[in-house]
Amino acid sequence: MSENTHIHYRTCNLCEAMCGLEITYRNGEILSIKGDKEDPFSKGYICPKAVALQDVYCDPDRLRKPVRKTNNGWEEISWKNAFDLVESGLKDIQKKYGNDAIAIYQGNPSVHSIGMMLFSSTFFKALRTKNRFSATSVDQLPHHFASQFMFGHSFLLPVPDINRTQYFLVLGANPIASNGSIMSAAGMPEKINLLQARGGKMIVVDPRYTETALKADRHIFIKPGTDVFFLAAILHVFFNNGLTKQGHFPKWITGEEKLKGIFDRFSPERVAKITGIPAQTITTTAFEFSAASSAVCYGRIGVSTQQHGTLCQWLINLINIVTGNFDRPGGAMFSNPAIDVIKYSAPKGTMDKYNRWQSRVRRYPEFGGQLPVAALAEECLTPGDGQIKALVTSAGNPVLSTPNGRQLEMALTSLDFMVSIDIYINETTRFADIILPPTTGLETEHYDLAFHAIAVHNTAKYSPPLFAPSNGARHDWQIYKELTRRMKKHRTFVEKISDPFITPSRMLNHGLKKGLYNLNLRKLKKYPHGIDLGPLKPVFPESLYTPDKMLHLVPEIFVNGLRKISLDPTGNTNGSLSLIGRRHLRSNNSWMHNSLRLVKGPNRCTLMINPLDAEIRNICSGDPVTVTSANGEVVLPADVTEQLMPGVVSIPHGWGHNRSGIRLKTAKLHPGVSINDLTDHLFVDNISGNAAFSGVKVHVILAD
Numbered sequence: 001m002s003e004n005t006h007i008h009y010r011t012c013n014l015c016e017a018m019c020g021l022e023i024t025y026r027n028g029e030i031l032s033i034k035g036d037k038e039d040p041f042s043k044g045y046i047c048p049k050a051v052a053l054q055d056v057y058c059d060p061d062r063l064r065k066p067v068r069k070t071n072n073g074w075e076e077i078s079w080k081n082a083f084d085l086v087e088s089g090l091k092d093i094q095k096k097y098g099n100d101a102i103a104i105y106q107g108n109p110s111v112h113s114i115g116m117m118l119f120s121s122t123f124f125k126a127l128r129t130k131n132r133f134s135a136t137s138v139d140q141l142p143h144h145f146a147s148q149f150m151f152g153h154s155f156l157l158p159v160p161d162i163n164r165t166q167y168f169l170v171l172g173a174n175p176i177a178s179n180g181s182i183m184s185a186a187g188m189p190e191k192i193n194l195l196q197a198r199g200g201k202m203i204v205v206d207p208r209y210t211e212t213a214l215k216a217d218r219h220i221f222i223k224p225g226t227d228v229f230f231l232a233a234i235l236h237v238f239f240n241n242g243l244t245k246q247g248h249f250p251k252w253i254t255g256e257e258k259l260k261g262i263f264d265r266f267s268p269e270r271v272a273k274i275t276g277i278p279a280q281t282i283t284t285t286a287f288e289f290s291a292a293s294s295a296v297c298y299g300r301i302g303v304s305t306q307q308h309g310t311l312c313q314w315l316i317n318l319i320n321i322v323t324g325n326f327d328r329p330g331g332a333m334f335s336n337p338a339i340d341v342i343k344y345s346a347p348k349g350t351m352d353k354y355n356r357w358q359s360r361v362r363r364y365p366e367f368g369g370q371l372p373v374a375a376l377a378e379e380c381l382t383p384g385d386g387q388i389k390a391l392v393t394s395a396g397n398p399v400l401s402t403p404n405g406r407q408l409e410m411a412l413t414s415l416d417f418m419v420s421i422d423i424y425i426n427e428t429t430r431f432a433d434i435i436l437p438p439t440t441g442l443e444t445e446h447y448d449l450a451f452h453a454i455a456v457h458n459t460a461k462y463s464p465p466l467f468a469p470s471n472g473a474r475h476d477w478q479i480y481k482e483l484t485r486r487m488k489k490h491r492t493f494v495e496k497i498s499d500p501f502i503t504p505s506r507m508l509n510h511g512l513k514k515g516l517y518n519l520n521l522r523k524l525k526k527y528p529h530g531i532d533l534g535p536l537k538p539v540f541p542e543s544l545y546t547p548d549k550m551l552h553l554v555p556e557i558f559v560n561g562l563r564k565i566s567l568d569p570t571g572n573t574n575g576s577l578s579l580i581g582r583r584h585l586r587s588n589n590s591w592m593h594n595s596l597r598l599v600k601g602p603n604r605c606t607l608m609i610n611p612l613d614a615e616i617r618n619i620c621s622g623d624p625v626t627v628t629s630a631n632g633e634v635v636l637p638a639d640v641t642e643q644l645m646p647g648v649v650s651i652p653h654g655w656g657h658n659r660s661g662i663r664l665k666t667a668k669l670h671p672g673v674s675i676n677d678l679t680d681h682l683f684v685d686n687i688s689g690n691a692a693f694s695g696v697k698v699h700v701i702l703a704d
């Protein structure tokens with residue numbers, strides 16, 4: 001290695017998997033990005049997306065200075081000018097229409113940045129608006145609902161103890177492509193190999209024969225949107241055959257008596273026609289699950305983004321609990337992170353807030369201070385008191401990622417003022433008046449506050465910045481601090497004097513010192529690969545946040561929801577097909593599509609369709625097809641494949657860069673189409689209001 005060549009170790013913050021990276025660089029230029037074999041969490045694993053860190057850092061399309069929209073296009077302006085314009089724009093709206101006229105949307109990358117995690121909420125509080133939205137209600141609100149009502153805190157999220165389980169039942173998730181979601185698990189392929197090598201089994205239930213299904217011991221096709229019936233039928237088999245630990249639950253579990261009879265009507269025979277799964281397969285799965293020495297049921301996006309998403313997450317928890325596979329090795333467990341974000345977000349005994357206010361048009365209940373994003377567009381478009389007139393987006397692209405994106409585009413054109421904190425002029429931020437670009441990835445320090453808390457193994461790791469920010473660039477936390485300073489009405493004396501000293505590092509240090517392991521930042525920095533803090537350990541009943549310190553098996557809101565479910569088969573679909581999304585290993589969200597290395601090769605934005613459905617429509621692979629829903633129409637190439645269940649079609653999410661006015665090279669290369677031009681903002685999870693993307697009815701024909 002030459003004198004000027006150095007190695008930098010850090011955690012990849014592009015997705016939830018927290019892979020350790022070994023980056024070789026010379027004179028500010030990256031020579032290679034490899035997996036860090038000494039990282040105790042990822043042990044050398046990385047996926048092809050890791051190179052995107054370099055691509056985003058070097059990307060000429062990335063904004064490095066604030067820009068303002070003018071009649072002649074975008075104009076670079078100074079930070080001072082940008083902050084002045086944002087302050088006056090937002091204050092004008094507040095004065096004219098009130099605080100709720102400003103809405104906020106926080107995108108998924110926010111949770112991957114320590115700056116945004118620690119500093120954005122004070123700014124949002126300073127705005128004093130009830131119109132707060134985020135990517136949480138795109139695909140994960142049901143998890144939070146289930147956790148809040150059962151365990152007392154929405155962030156107490158169980159994760160499969162994949163490293164020790166003997167039976168892994170997976171629904172609506174593709175961890176081989178994602179490396180876990182609400183289950184940070186870098187290196188899933190090897191974890192599944194090890195599970196099978198120790199005699200364990202993985203069963204995948206999915207309308208698509210996914211990359212994960214390919215490695216499974218059994219794959220079961222299920223009709224989109226019917227997981228609730230499958231899960232209820234599994235519980236039916238448990239209770240009707242004495243396969244539960246009933247009568248032997250720990251003392252901190254309450255509600256056992258309420259379980260009586262609630263699954264009686266969901267017999268495998270009745271559910272078979274609805275789900276498309278033979279009764280015998282359901283029964284076998286239930287018996288296998290209960291007989292395994294340890295087992296865990298896990299359901300993710302495909303399960304959460306449906307009409308009964310919250311009920312699904314509740315039933316998944318029940319399956320794990322009633323079989324004794326909860327909070328114990330090999331089952332569903334909770335991590336023991338070095339910084340306990342839950343402890344900081346709510347004192348014990350104070351359950352998260354729910355339904356303190358509702359959205360104006362459809363009356364969706366607030367949850368944890370947020371409203372479902374499916375309501376955002378209508379709140380902008382519907383005139384009347386409380387109408388949204390301005391929007392602040394933070395690291396988000398809701399035009400591509402939320403249901404009925406075309407309606408949201410219309411809504412954004414109707415706004416009086418819009419600010420985006422973002423590194424790109426993309427499908428959403430092109431509507432902004434001002435864009436404030438933060439530093440990104442390699443220029444920032446990093447600690448995974450959120451993902452250590454949902455990891456399958458306990459570790460801690462701090463990553464220093466690799467490169468200094470370019471001249472005058474600001475970190476996201478500096479942007480938020482300045483915005484808070486300008487928008488906050490009253491500041492306490494303590495806030496005023498301590499403000500310059502509050503930095504992410506200081507807050508991290510504080511969190512580590514207060515944590516379980518007697519750590520501090522200085523100590524952590526001595527371990528550039530991270531520290532191994534051991535396997536997951538049981539946490540209950542001590543970690544229960546319910547006021548009565550009990551785990552509630554049967555919250556009223558869920559059992560009422562279950563009672564309302566009709567067991568009628570879906571009936572006549574008039575030749576329509578059920579649309580589901582998908583994710584590829586080389587893609588995560590829309591913003592990663594600007595890495596040429598990741599998008600090169602064959603077009604991956606295709607309509608996957610089963611040969612039976614293709615044949616009756618005279619469709620062959622490669623043919624352009626028109627897909628129509630109640631809300632829109634897209635044209636894309638067909639991919640005829642038996643990987644899709646008959647009656648189901650699939651389009652990957654995050655594409656659709658064929659809009660005007662965006663400054664992304666992929667707009668020309670591989671624009672693809674947006675699945676959310678077809679999805680429906682009115683189709684939501686009945687309980688949480690989470691968008692229901694799975695099972696949207698579409699018609700498919702050969703394009704003209």
Ligand code: SF4
Nearest residue numbers: 012015018019047049
């Ligand atoms: S799976 Fe890929 S994108 Fe995700 S953290 Fe690992 S290297 Fe990064």
